[in-house]
Amino acid sequence: MKYIDMHCDTVMLAYFFDPEHxxxxxxxxxxxxxxxxxxxxxxxxxxxxxxPPEGAFEMMHIDPISDEDYIALARSVxxxxxxxxxxxxxxxxxxxxxxxxxADGRMSAVLTMEDGRxxxxxxxxxxxxxxxxFRACSLTWNAHNCFxxxxxxDPEIMNEGLTDFGKEGIRYMxxxxxxxxxxxxxxxxxxDVAEICTKPFVATHSNARAVGPHQRNxxxxxxxxxxxxxxxxxxxxxxxxxxxxxxxxxADAAIIAKHARHIVDVGGIDVCGIGTDFDGFEGKxxxxxxxxxPRLADALKDVGFTEAEIEKIFYRNVMRVFRDAVK
Numbered sequence: 001m002k003y004i005d006m007h008c009d010t011v012m013l014a015y016f017f018d019p020e021h022x023x024x025x026x027x028x029x030x031x032x033x034x035x036x037x038x039x040x041x042x043x044x045x046x047x048x049x050x051x052p053p054e055g056a057f058e059m060m061h062i063d064p065i066s067d068e069d070y071i072a073l074a075r076s077v078x079x080x081x082x083x084x085x086x087x088x089x090x091x092x093x094x095x096x097x098x099x100x101x102x103a104d105g106r107m108s109a110v111l112t113m114e115d116g117r118x119x120x121x122x123x124x125x126x127x128x129x130x131x132x133x134f135r136a137c138s139l140t141w142n143a144h145n146c147f148x149x150x151x152x153x154d155p156e157i158m159n160e161g162l163t164d165f166g167k168e169g170i171r172y173m174x175x176x177x178x179x180x181x182x183x184x185x186x187x188x189x190x191x192d193v194a195e196i197c198t199k200p201f202v203a204t205h206s207n208a209r210a211v212g213p214h215q216r217n218x219x220x221x222x223x224x225x226x227x228x229x230x231x232x233x234x235x236x237x238x239x240x241x242x243x244x245x246x247x248x249x250x251a252d253a254a255i256i257a258k259h260a261r262h263i264v265d266v267g268g269i270d271v272c273g274i275g276t277d278f279d280g281f282e283g284k285x286x287x288x289x290x291x292x293x294p295r296l297a298d299a300l301k302d303v304g305f306t307e308a309e310i311e312k313i314f315y316r317n318v319m320r321v322f323r324d325a326v327k
Contacts, residue, residue, distance in 0.1 A: 001297050002043040002102075003314040005290070006136075006234040006273060007112070007183070007205035008032050009280030012050045014077045015070075016060045024081040031278035031289045034085055037107055039291035043315050044098050044108035046136065046204065049074045050280070051115040053141070067118040075111065075132060082109050093135055094177075095322035112181070112204070115141035121165045123172050135326050136179035136204065139166065139189065149186040151215045158215065161188040167196055174199045177327030182206075183216070183234075183275070190222055199325040200230035205275030207233075207241050207259045208266070214241050220266045227267035230324060232317045234275020235260055235296075239283040249283035253299035256287070260313060261303045269309050273318045 010032045014022040017029055027033040037045060049071055057064040065073070082089050092098045092108035101108045111133045119125045119137075129137070139147040139162075147169060149160035162170070170180045170193060180201040182190050193201055203226065209217035218226065218233060226233060236242070239251040242259065263272045278290065287295050293314075300310050 001294070001310065001314050002041050003274055003293050004044045004046075004098075004318040005042070005278070006046045006202065006232075006275035006318060007048055007114075007236075007280075008045065008276060008278040009048055009050050009114075010278065011047045011074050011078050012052065013279050014081075015074045016062060022077060022081070023084075024078070025085055031276075033290075034081075034089055034107070036289050036291035038088060040289075040293040042107050042290060042293075043102060044092060044110055044318075045290070046110040046112045047078050048112045048114040048138075049134070051113075051117060051141070053143070071113075071118060071129075071132075078109060078111065091133065093133060094326055095319055098319065098322065110135055112136040112138075112179075114138045115145065115184075116147045116169075117141075117143075117145035119146055119169065121146035123169065126169060126172055126178070127176065130176045130178050134178065136181050136202065137173065138181035138183050138185075138204065139170070139193075140184050140186075142184060148189040148192075150184055151186055153215060158186050159188045160186050162192040167192060170196055170201075174325065177325065179321070179325055187219070187222070190218075191225075194222075194225045194229060197229060200232070200321045201226070201325070202231050202321060203233040203275075205234045205236040205277045205280075207236050208262045210266075211255075211259050211262050212242050212244060212246070214246055216241055223263055223267040223271060227271035230270075230321070232271060232273040232321050233263065234273045234318075235263075235313075237276045237278065237285050237287055238281035239285060240281070241277075250285070251283070252286040253295045254302065256296060257299035257303045260300060260305070264305075264309075264313075269312050270317055270320070272313045274314065
């Protein structure tokens with residue numbers, strides 16, 4: 001069954017491994033490559049340009065560069081690889097692009113950004129990133145930035161809302177046709193987004209907090225609000241975000257399906273999608289690469305989902321959001 005994955009960190013690893021020569025077709029160092037995407041029947045993969053936190057370059061023994069230079073170079077990794085393998089994959093910027101690529105027998109690659117810190121409080125930067133092809137942006141990662149506060153165990157931080165610029169910025173993102181992504185955002189920021197957005201917004205890689213208690217996941221009230229807005233949340237495969245015991249570093253497909261069952265029971269079938277977080281987590285999951293996605297379909301059947309409902313979770317819900325909010 002075809003699927004759309006709303007989030008992976010493969011581009012970051014590609015850059016760290018070898019930005020000038022990394023081939024994304026057959027790459028055993030990463031969870032995702034084009035060959036395994038084909039085997040898993042990918043319709044589209046959202047490739048996040050994640051802005052590395054302080055110390056990441058040093059840890060990888062790479063000379064640090066500015067956010068601007070990193071974004072440009074990481075973007076070039078995916079663009080050049082897609083161009084090199086045009087026979088199987090092409091870039092997509094709208095739902096129509098994804099549909100055309102599928103009709104032409106090709107998968108789609110979608111550019112997204114993780115951590116809006118590079119916006120630096122300037123609307124012109126949002127427009128510049130949109131013009132560069134980015135079609136979604138997670139407002140924060142795990143630190144404060146110009147949009148607002150991150151998820152946090154500190155209740156005061158978790159309750160902080162968007163900044164004045166953050167409120168203006170998400171309105172502008174929706175006007176342009178760039179998805180507003182609340183994964184990693186504080187609870188207070190989530191509720192500001194829910195109140196302000198007039199088009200669907202997303203949580204590209206977040207699970208249900210009632211099943212996995214990590215603060216990165218969404219509460220039942222947030223799931224209902226996201227559903228009411230016409231948005232989608234992507235099932236995240238990170239064991240820390242799946243298990244009741246957050247110290248457990250393994251997870252099977254059944255626990256992912258358990259999150260899906262809860263999300264749909266709370267918010268309806270239209271709110272659930274996939275956001276694997278491949279290449280962005282440690283631990284051992286039963287599903288560790290894009291060619292193993294059929295295992296999730298089987299697990300979803302085991303908890304009572306019909307074929308039509310699994311299609312919605314696998315790709316139709318995300319396609320609807322792209323049609324409604326991306327241009």
